[in-house]
Amino acid sequence: MPEPAPTSEQQLVQVQAGGINFADIMSAQGGYPGTPKPPLVAGREFCGIRIVDGQRVMGYAQWGAFAEQVAASPQLLWPVPEGWSAEEGAAFPVNYFTAYFAYWKAGLLDSDGNKSAPRVLIHAVAGGVGTAAVQIGKLLGIEMYGTSSSEEKLARVKTLGLQHGINYKQRDYGEVIKELTGGEGVDAVFEMLGGEHTARSIRCLRDFGRVIVYGAATGQPAQVDARMLYAKGASVHGLWLTYLSAKTELMNQAWKQLSVWTEQGHLRPVIGDVFPLEKAEAAYRLLMERKNFGKVVLKLN
Ligand SMILES: NC(=O)c1ccc[n+]([C@@H]2O[C@H](COP(=O)([O-])OP(=O)(O)OC[C@H]3O[C@@H](n4cnc5c(N)ncnc54)[C@H](OP(=O)(O)O)[C@@H]3O)[C@@H](O)[C@H]2O)c1
Numbered sequence: 001m002p003e004p005a006p007t008s009e010q011q012l013v014q015v016q017a018g019g020i021n022f023a024d025i026m027s028a029q030g031g032y033p034g035t036p037k038p039p040l041v042a043g044r045e046f047c048g049i050r051i052v053d054g055q056r057v058m059g060y061a062q063w064g065a066f067a068e069q070v071a072a073s074p075q076l077l078w079p080v081p082e083g084w085s086a087e088e089g090a091a092f093p094v095n096y097f098t099a100y101f102a103y104w105k106a107g108l109l110d111s112d113g114n115k116s117a118p119r120v121l122i123h124a125v126a127g128g129v130g131t132a133a134v135q136i137g138k139l140l141g142i143e144m145y146g147t148s149s150s151e152e153k154l155a156r157v158k159t160l161g162l163q164h165g166i167n168y169k170q171r172d173y174g175e176v177i178k179e180l181t182g183g184e185g186v187d188a189v190f191e192m193l194g195g196e197h198t199a200r201s202i203r204c205l206r207d208f209g210r211v212i213v214y215g216a217a218t219g220q221p222a223q224v225d226a227r228m229l230y231a232k233g234a235s236v237h238g239l240w241l242t243y244l245s246a247k248t249e250l251m252n253q254a255w256k257q258l259s260v261w262t263e264q265g266h267l268r269p270v271i272g273d274v275f276p277l278e279k280a281e282a283a284y285r286l287l288m289e290r291k292n293f294g295k296v297v298l299k300l301n
Contacts, residue, residue: 001041004064006071013057013072015048016086018065020296021094021128022217025284031219034062034242041067043298047080047089056080058089060097060245066277066298075248078255081262091269091295095132098241100254102212103136105237106188117143119186121177121204123193124217125162126153128295131270133190134160139266145186147173153293160270177204188212195220198236205234214239270294
């Protein structure tokens with residue numbers, strides 16, 4: 001591929017590692033909104049050296065990260081926290097900004113200290129966004145319930161602070177939520193499955209609860225009958241980092257908080273597997289087959 005030609009508003013980064021996202025898989029399958037006509041270089045987050053000043057940065061871009069060099073907007077480049085590897089830097093932007101904005105959309109960033117801990121159900125809790133949501137939820141004092149297909153994955157997320165693991169292969173998560181919350185339900189559900197799960201997640205809510213819809217890993221569009229929302233005054237909110245990443249003020253506010261937490265050592269990306277670029281296919285497959293824990297990273301240099 002030719003080297004990227006940065007616009008006057010972009011900076012070049014020598015890429016060391018790239019984080020793999022579900023969006024990369026959907027792009028390869030041709031189902032991600034806005035995907036340019038192939039051939040194209042995939043990869044939406046990375047860690048590397050900014051060529052203009054030699055600084056270690058982690059960054060977000062829509063495309064082009066799985067290459068020796070990427071052109072990126074300086075607003076979407078952040079300094080790599082002290083002591084982090086390139087793999088950890090590459091695993092940060094998508095997972096942590098998305099998880100942070102999920103709490104923001106759920107109205108749970110500033111929970112009222114006098115009230116009991118807000119409850120959140122996190123689907124795919126052992127995945128990239130899921131593990132980031134658990135680390136942030138712990139800091140916010142959230143009572144967290146998380147779904148996964150595997151006991152082993154659930155046991156590992158519990159070490160990060162998840163209080164209640166639900167193996168959806170063994171139990172109906174809606175029933176478990178009912179049991180564990182004394183029939184009340186949760187304040188928010190982070191929902192990235194789509195299909196029937198959006199409606200099932202709405203049923204898990206308590207009064208005035210919110211489902212934050214941010215993906216469709218089942219490949220099915222969310223099935224929602226808005227009449228379900230009348231009872232309990234419930235609501236469904238959309239969240240898409242691609243869109244929010246263009247809102248500089250919002251991104252800066254999020255980074256202000258996230259950078260404090262990373263400096264204090266409270267947030268650290270969970271890396272499940274690292275593959276060389278030549279093994280990208282196997283890396284994608286791991287995510288598709290639900291075998292990943294935390295983030296899957298491609299090592300470039
Ligand atoms: N809107 C946004 O801005 C945004 C940003 C980032 C990610 N996302 C979305 O969030 C979701 C998670 O993304 P991620 O990159 O962090 O992936 P991930 O959670 O690390 O990996 C996907 C996990 O989802 C679970 N899963 C449940 N049903 C699945 C299915 N039918 N097919 C594949 N996996 C399934 C699997 O875990 P278990 O086996 O443990 O259930 C799998 O390991 C994706 O839907 C993605 O598109 C959206």
